[in-house]
Amino acid sequence: MKRIILILFILFIIIYSGTIYYHLKKSLPNGMSIEGDIHQVEDVELLTDLTYKNKQNERIVEHEIVDSMIKEVQNANEFIVIDMFLFNKDTNKDQEYPRLVEKFTEVLIKKKQEMPSIDIVFLTDKINTVYGSYNSEEFNKLKDAGVKVIETDVKALRDSNPLYSGFWRMFGQWVKTGGDGHLPNLLANSAPKVTTLSYLELLNVKANHRKLVITEKSAIISSGNIHNASGYHSNIAFKVNGNIINDLLQSEESTARLNETLNLPRIKIQEESKAEVKIQILTEGKIGKHVLKEIKNTEKSDSIWIGMLYLADRKVMNEIKAAAQREVNIYLVLDPNQNSFGNKKAGLPNIPVVAELRKAQAEKYIHIKWYNTGKEQFHPKIVLIERNSENTIINGSANLTRRNLYDFNLETDIKIMASKNTKVMKDTKAYFQKLWTNDGAEFTKDVDTKSNLPLFRYIIYRLQGFLGFTTY
Structure with a gap:
């Protein structure tokens, strides 16, 4: 009897492990x-x-x-x-x-x-x-x-x-x-x-x-x-x-098509080949690919602005740290993750993420502010990269998290590439500067550098990220 139970247990583990692996790595529709x-x-x-x-x-x-x-x-x-x-x-x-x-x-x-x-x-x-x-x-x-x-x-x-x-x-x-x-x-x-x-x-x-x-x-x-x-x-x-x-x-x-066959119409427009602004749709894992590439390709004279509900992905964080070591100035405006639809939250993932970034080797190039939220959330998912030649914006539904960037959720972002002198780039930079300098209102507040992150909160954050049992 014990042998039968052992065989069944081994068989279960094989099927369970195979199910996990297949649905983690399978081809997307x-x-x-x-x-x-x-x-x-x-x-x-x-x-x-x-x-x-x-x-x-x-x-x-x-x-x-x-x-x-x-x-x-x-x-x-x-x-x-x-x-x-x-x-x-x-x-x-x-x-x-x-x-x-x-x-x-x-x-x-x-x-x-x-x-x-x-x-x-x-x-x-x-x-x-x-x-x-x-x-x-x-x-x-x-x-x-x-x-x-x-x-x-x-x-x-x-x-x-x-x-x-x-x-x-x-x-x-x-x-x-x-x-x-x-x-x-x-x-x-x-x-x-x-x-x-x-x-x-x-x-x-x-x-x-x-x-x-x-x-x-x-x-x-x-x-x-x-x-x-x-x-x-x-x-x-x-x-x-x-x-x-x-x-x-x-x-x-x-x-x-995940539910049923649907044929949507199409439009016909003659595009202007000499127009100044380039735009591109990115979905699912291609968002992560482009975010990582754009941050990785920054140089000393560049700047990175990020406005985000959730920042938790390890690859993105590593690229932010690496950019800081190249003396790229990075400005983060983040939600403190302490409220969701009127319900209190524990500050995950952004509070432990901020604590970690503050300890980075080139921390002086990483500038962080909390959005001054009430019962609402600071819900953007935007990255602006400023370069001498061409600025880049990536914005849409995807937070900088594993779920949003790597082919798990359905996500749609737009990538915008243009000179810093175009209206969209000027408007986007002005938006960030307005929040950062508190122009006309108390939009953002400084991170409390004296407070220490409770160890158990950091452990929970890392454990959730490792197991995948989380919304970020």
Whole structure:
């Protein structure tokens, strides 16, 4: 009997290990992890959302991104494609937020009613219904109005949480989630209850994390969600036009194919070959490739500006340290990770990351500030690299984390390359300088260099990164 148990145990370990390895290294579905063609355009428009306290200690909220997305929807004539990670109105009962979801839903329905022939496709993540635990009122309204809603099936993606997902692949994925929930909704206490099986699927920790709106006239690639509880977050987006729209549409077709075959239209635009600004779409692992390459290629006279919700990837951190040793000046504006949708957090990963960077050999070239957050998050995912010849921006949905940079989540970023004298580069540098110098408000605050990082917090951060059992 003991021998049979031993054989079964060995067989289990072999199958479990093989499952982990395969789903960690398997090929991605077609159309994932792409670097698009480089397109030349006259310029790119920077869009920002900012929440801050002015000199009179008043809370100011400036919304530009969602308002611009709404305007693009209203101006569309041929098609609208939206891919949005978070799109729900769920909040904690004691909190009030802007009603972004209700407003955007109404705009889409009105557009479909005014132009019944226009194609509207809305891709999103299953997190909005906690993997089928309940129905989304907004999704139902959109479907009833004729909008195609696709909750992305991410099972075909690689597993970012392999030790857990190995068990899930073997035993859990065959059981259908959904049904009447009975557990508290930890994402928002006003939302419906959640089933056990939905929570078990949630623990795979992977998502369609993209945030963009595409029409035949323009595309907006953003760091921000259309999501009530995110309504006060600070974010950055870029509005582009030209044939990069076709690259984005092709990428979204590939995402839709995880669920069903979908053929999206294309546009025809004659691009200006002498235009000053070059733009390129990057998705999934190609974002990590380009971020690392751009930081690695910096020299002594260059500068790196980073505005980020999460900075945790070891490769990126090593390149930042190496750049500092080359005497590249690096400016980091980071979220302190102490609040998420009104709930307190432990400061992971950014607090231990900052403590580590402060101890780097060339620490004097690494300048760090916290964004002065309240109940909101500093949610951008932007890298600006200044060179004498050509500046580079990489911005979109991807944080500088393993999950976001290396083919686990679905992510979309835009890479912008242009002279420092172009409007988009001037505007982006001005944005960073405004935050850094606290021009007109208390946007940022200095890092407390006297406080010591608790050892247990650093251990948890490194352990989470090693095991993959984390959201970053």
